[in-house]
Amino acid sequence: MDQPVLTLSEEAGRVAARVDELFDKLLTPPGDRRDRLFKAMAHAAIGGGKRMRPLLTVAAARLFGIDEKRAIRVGTAIEAIHVYSLIHDDLPCMDDDDLRRGKPATHKRFDEATAVLAGDSLHDLAFEILSDPATHERPAVRLELIAALAQASGPAGMAGGQMMDLAAEGEALDLGAITRLQQLKTGALIEYSVEAACIMARLPEDRRTPYRGYARNVGLAFQIADDLIDHSGDEERAGKRVGKDADAGKATFVSLLGEERARAQANMLVEQAGEHLKGHGEEADLLRAIARFAVERDR
Amino acid sequence: MDQPVLTLSEEAGRVAARVDELFDKLLTPPGDRRDRLFKAMAHAAIGGGKRMRPLLTVAAARLFGIDEKRAIRVGTAIEAIHVYSLIHDDLPCMDDDDLRRGKPATHKRFDEATAVLAGDSLHDLAFEILSDPATHERPAVRLELIAALAQASGPAGMAGGQMMDLAAEGEALDLGAITRLQQLKTGALIEYSVEAACIMARLPEDRRTPYRGYARNVGLAFQIADDLIDHSGDEERAGKRVGKDADAGKATFVSLLGEERARAQANMLVEQAGEHLKGHGEEADLLRAIARFAVERDR
Numbered sequence: 001m002d003q004p005v006l007t008l009s010e011e012a013g014r015v016a017a018r019v020d021e022l023f024d025k026l027l028t029p030p031g032d033r034r035d036r037l038f039k040a041m042a043h044a045a046i047g048g049g050k051r052m053r054p055l056l057t058v059a060a061a062r063l064f065g066i067d068e069k070r071a072i073r074v075g076t077a078i079e080a081i082h083v084y085s086l087i088h089d090d091l092p093c094m095d096d097d098d099l100r101r102g103k104p105a106t107h108k109r110f111d112e113a114t115a116v117l118a119g120d121s122l123h124d125l126a127f128e129i130l131s132d133p134a135t136h137e138r139p140a141v142r143l144e145l146i147a148a149l150a151q152a153s154g155p156a157g158m159a160g161g162q163m164m165d166l167a168a169e170g171e172a173l174d175l176g177a178i179t180r181l182q183q184l185k186t187g188a189l190i191e192y193s194v195e196a197a198c199i200m201a202r203l204p205e206d207r208r209t210p211y212r213g214y215a216r217n218v219g220l221a222f223q224i225a226d227d228l229i230d231h232s233g234d235e236e237r238a239g240k241r242v243g244k245d246a247d248a249g250k251a252t253f254v255s256l257l258g259e260e261r262a263r264a265q266a267n268m269l270v271e272q273a274g275e276h277l278k279g280h281g282e283e284a285d286l287l288r289a290i291a292r293f294a295v296e297r298d299r
Numbered sequence: 300m301d302q303p304v305l306t307l308s309e310e311a312g313r314v315a316a317r318v319d320e321l322f323d324k325l326l327t328p329p330g331d332r333r334d335r336l337f338k339a340m341a342h343a344a345i346g347g348g349k350r351m352r353p354l355l356t357v358a359a360a361r362l363f364g365i366d367e368k369r370a371i372r373v374g375t376a377i378e379a380i381h382v383y384s385l386i387h388d389d390l391p392c393m394d395d396d397d398l399r400r401g402k403p404a405t406h407k408r409f410d411e412a413t414a415v416l417a418g419d420s421l422h423d424l425a426f427e428i429l430s431d432p433a434t435h436e437r438p439a440v441r442l443e444l445i446a447a448l449a450q451a452s453g454p455a456g457m458a459g460g461q462m463m464d465l466a467a468e469g470e471a472l473d474l475g476a477i478t479r480l481q482q483l484k485t486g487a488l489i490e491y492s493v494e495a496a497c498i499m500a501r502l503p504e505d506r507r508t509p510y511r512g513y514a515r516n517v518g519l520a521f522q523i524a525d526d527l528i529d530h531s532g533d534e535e536r537a538g539k540r541v542g543k544d545a546d547a548g549k550a551t552f553v554s555l556l557g558e559e560r561a562r563a564q565a566n567m568l569v570e571q572a573g574e575h576l577k578g579h580g581e582e583a584d585l586l587r588a589i590a591r592f593a594v595e596r597d598r
Contacts, residue, residue: 030455030459032463033462033463033466033467033480034454034459034462034463034466036462036465036466037454037458037459037462038454041454084419085419088415088416088419091392091415092392093390093391093392093406093410093411093412093415094412094415107392111392112392113392113393113465114462114465116387116390116392116393116415117387117458117461117462117465119419120383120384120387120418120419120422120453120458121453121454121458121459123419123422123423124422124449124452124453124454124458125449125453125454127426127445127446127448127449128446128449128450128453131442131445131446131449132446139438139439139442140438142442143430143438143441143442143445146426146430146442146445147426147427147430147431149426150423150424150426150427150430151423151427153423154419154420154423154424154427155333155336155337155340155420155423155424156329159336159416159419159420159423160329160333160336160420162416163332163333163335163336163413163416164331164332164333166335166412166413166416167332167333167335168332181332
């Protein structure tokens with residue numbers, strides 16, 4: 001690697017800027033009555049969030065020597081799915097949140113109908129990005145990226161996890177049920193972020209196991225950290241409402257394990273994530289740093 | 300053609316049954332807390348509607364000798380997009396309709412949050428169906444189907460048209476603006492239904508012109524007929540609320556042209572649609588019958 005060594009926050013800032021740049025290019029208002037839709041999409045998608053998913057894709061792509069421009073395209077598609085799910089999640093009929101990434105939620109800044117359409121349109125945008133030859137020259141690779149993303153975001157993945165979450169309201173879920181729910185709700189898209197790099201590298205199935213293990217551990221650690229932030233976090237720093245799981249009487253990793261054991265569990269998952277990378281040298285340092293960040297963050 | 304000659308309603312019934320069958324297979328509840336999501340998707344997707352879009356794909360595929368099983372898969376993907384848009388459209392923050400296809404709207408039969416997720420999940424299902432090798436053996440063809448569908452359903456197509464419709468509330472749109480709006484809102488997906496057959500047949504660009512002309516004419520005729528039904532239709536027969544455009548003070552083809560001229564315009568469009576097919580013999584009879592049906596229907 002003859003790249004200069006950057007810190008995690010420098011890498012994250014660089015990736016975030018490139019994702020913003022691509023969103024900005026793709027979301028140019030057409031200059032007609034659709035402008036409001038494009039502005040709502042841009043409001044939600046540009047200039048916010050940790051961009052952890054695109055960062056994971058870039059970091060995993062680095063293991064296999066994949067052109068970063070392609071990893072940024074795939075990461076932006078993943079972020080489009082993530083952002084669409086946040087827009088719909090924040091709607092009054094879902095979690096009813098007014099604040100997202102330190103800004104008014106899309107339905108507050110615009111209106112509910114525009115927010116529904118902006119989410120739907122970012123959903124399409126993700127598949128549009130992946131189907132473009134600029135993402136990968138091989139049609140079979142683009143197709144595999146698309147098929148796996150539809151799985152990760154749909155009823156077998158993220159949307160399925162959200163349904164489990166809704167259906168469980170008022171029920172006392174145990175640790176196994178919470179783990180399963182979160183593996184779908186947040187884990188599926190985080191796992192896809194790493195899997196996408198394996199797909200672009202055309203890695204055979206049997207060589208993907210360690211990367212899947214890494215992603216699964218990071219996804220779960222990330223969610224436990226989220227529960228800890230929701231439990232004891234600072235709303236201003238988090239950029240979103242906190243304490244809402246407790247208010248809703250929802251079981252979380254923290255309510256089930258207690259704060260101390262939850263934190264210990266998250267740290268153990270990060271250690272296990274590192275174990276999966278032991279066959280790699282410094283080219284995996286960014287993935288290692290992301291795993292630590294997943295639990296050490298405060299927002 | 301050594302197939303028996305069927306009437307339009309026999310063909311439509313046959314296609315509807317095959318679309319239902321595929322939805323039914325794809326929407327088997329997994330037997331956990333996601334079951335409610337799968338049931339909501341099935342409620343909206345199975346056993347209703349005219350299935351005009353899948354019928355168009357099957358009819359156009361027949362021109363090129365494409366295996367009907369593939370046309371049904373593509374038509375089911377298109378219908379998944381259509382149904383997702385109906386679910387979201389019916390939400391209280393959008394058109395606020397309680398009745399759809401003669402049944403309670405998804406948010407009435409289930410709840411709003413489940414309806415949002417069911418729409419989102421049908422959106423993913425469409426891309427999942429298209430990315431499957433059973434849809435077409437060539438990855439490049441599946442990719443082209445996917446890219447064109449993301450265009451037709453996203454901000455450059457259906458969702459963009461819906462935004463135009465929302466943004467135009469209270470504004471006096473003229474005939475040009477209404478035509479442009481409807482070409483996106485309902486036209487884009489109807490045009491895709493025919494384009495998809497051209498893609499599967501690997502027709503070069505310059506040979507697609509007549510089929511695009513046919514689809515554009517049918518799409519517009521279909522929309523004028525919709526406005527006529529909304530203007531003077533029977534709610535019970537239509538299976539949805541009627542008179543709502545007038546109630547909302549929205550300009551429509553009927554409010555701008557009057558009933559008589561709107562009907563004449565629709566009939567002229569059907570004639571023009573037929574002109575585009577004049578290079579074909581009886582293999583295009585189903586397309587011709589669909590064009591007539593688009594304006595002669597009462598629901």
